[in-house]
Amino acid sequence: MIRFENVVMSYGRRNRPALDDVDLHVADGEFVFLVGMSGSGKSTIMRLLLREDRASAGKIFVGSREVTKIRRRDVPRLRRDIGMVFQDFRLLADRTVSGNVAYVLDVLGAPRADVRRRVPEALERVGLAGMERRLPHELSGGEQQRVAIARAIVKRPRLLLADEPTGNLDPVTSIDITKVLRRIHAEGTTVLMATHDDQIVDDVRARVVELHEGRVVRDEAGGGYGRPRAVWHEPRTGSTAADRPDPAPTPTATTHEEGAR
Numbered sequence: 647m648i649r650f651e652n653v654v655m656s657y658g659r660r661n662r663p664a665l666d667d668v669d670l671h672v673a674d675g676e677f678v679f680l681v682g683m684s685g686s687g688k689s690t691i692m693r694l695l696l697r698e699d700r701a702s703a704g705k706i707f708v709g710s711r712e713v714t715k716i717r718r719r720d721v722p723r724l725r726r727d728i729g730m731v732f733q734d735f736r737l738l739a740d741r742t743v744s745g746n747v748a749y750v751l752d753v754l755g756a757p758r759a760d761v762r763r764r765v766p767e768a769l770e771r772v773g774l775a776g777m778e779r780r781l782p783h784e785l786s787g788g789e790q791q792r793v794a795i796a797r798a799i800v801k802r803p804r805l806l807l808a809d810e811p812t813g814n815l816d817p818v819t820s821i822d823i824t825k826v827l828r829r830i831h832a833e834g835t836t837v838l839m840a841t842h843d844d845q846i847v848d849d850v851r852a853r854v855v856e857l858h859e860g861r862v863v864r865d866e867a868g869g870g871y872g873r874p875r876a877v878w879h880e881p882r883t884g885s886t887a888a889d890r891p892d893p894a895p896t897p898t899a900t901t902h903e904e905g906a907r
Contacts, residue, residue, distance in 0.1 A: 647805055647836045648672035648695065653704035655690050655860075663702070664690040666860040672838060674804070677831045679847050680840040681871055682857035688840035690860075692809045695838075696728060697721045708805065726754065729798030729835075731827075733810040735790045737782040737797075743769065744778040747797045754801060768800040769793075771833075772826050788819035795826055799835070806830060808839040812846065820846060844871035 648670065655665040665687045672678050680688045693699045694706055697713055706713040708724065716724055737746050744765050751761045769775055772792040782790055791811060798806060808827060812820035824846050831837045841847060847854060847870060854869035855862060 647674040647676070647709060648838065649705075649707040650691075651705040651707075653694070653706060654702045655687075655694065655699065656702045663860050665694075665701075668704070668860070668862055670855060670862060670865075672836065675831075675834060675836055677828065677837045677850075677852045678839070679850070679852055679854045679869075680838065680857065681842070681847060681854055684842075685859075686857040687860045688857055689809055691857075692730075692807050692838075692840060695805075695807060696730065697724060726801060727804050729801065729803040729806040731791070731794050731798050731806065731808040731811045733813040735782075735787075735794045735814075737790055737793055739782055742779050742781055743774060743785070743793050746782070746793055747800050750797055750801055764800050764802075765796075768796040771799065771830065772796045786819075787815050788822060791815065791819075791823050792826060795823070795830070799830060803835065805836045805838070808837065808841075810840055810842065812841065812843050817845060821849070824850065847871040 649672075650668050650670040653665055653668045653670075654663050656663040668687070668691075670691075680691065682688055690699070694701055695708060695713065697716055701714050704714070709727065711724060713724065738749065741749065747765045747768055748761050751764065756764075766775070766778070769778060772795050774789065774792050774796065777785075777789070782793070785793065791814075795811075806827070811827070812823050815823060820843055827837055827839065828850070851868045851870065854864065854866050854871070856864035856866075
């Protein structure tokens with residue numbers, strides 16, 4: 647579904663690239679967490695997949711399309727197969743819940759019969775049935791994010807990108823939103839979620855790809871948020887520093903076959 651081959655992304659005169667020789671494969675139907683500190687390259691990966699930016703070097707594929715070669719006029723066609731969920735919801739304040747979800751289909755020129763059928767289906771999938779006529783300001787943060795997810799999936803994309811979707815939510819609501827994303831994944835959608843939320847990553851134990859200064863430094867199936875560490879026990883009486891375990895080696899990126907499943 648997603649393939650990065652030796653991708654470099656540089657912005658202006660920065661001292662280091664935002665992405666530096668990144669290789670990343672995500673298979674159709676996977677759920678993958680992108681983790682790392684702010685500025686590590688997570689959002690850059692999202693922008694490149696949406697062709698908001700063009701890579702400085704390397705190749706990027708989404709399905710059979712080579713994103714790095716797509717002409718600007720063909721970008722909307724690429725985005726029809728990609729749903730996007732943002733941290734700040736980005737709802738239209740003057741439209742109802744139904745209106746926000748229908749907006750995507752209106753832009754795509756979907757027939758009105760399809761809109762009337764698919765909008766309620768999407769709201770049902772995210773647990774918002776019966777709230778069609780409410781406005782965004784009448785909703786909680788978690789409900790607004792559910793609307794944003796419904797808007798992203800109403801066009802039935804093969805790939806769902808979620809860039810810090812729980813960043814503005816409390817811990818309990820964050821867990822609920824992640825459960826919604828997991829249900830969507832279970833129905834066959836590939837999900838790539840960038841997050842700083844260590845609790846969610848540790849609880850879900852999906853594949854984890856960690857970025858540091860634009861490089862993939864870990865690709866681990868069933869991983870947690872932090873890197874594995876050596877277990878330290880208090881030394882026995884009379885022990886010396888030589889008795890202490892060596893620190894765990896820094897994990898490095900693995901191949902997709904090693905890290906994905």
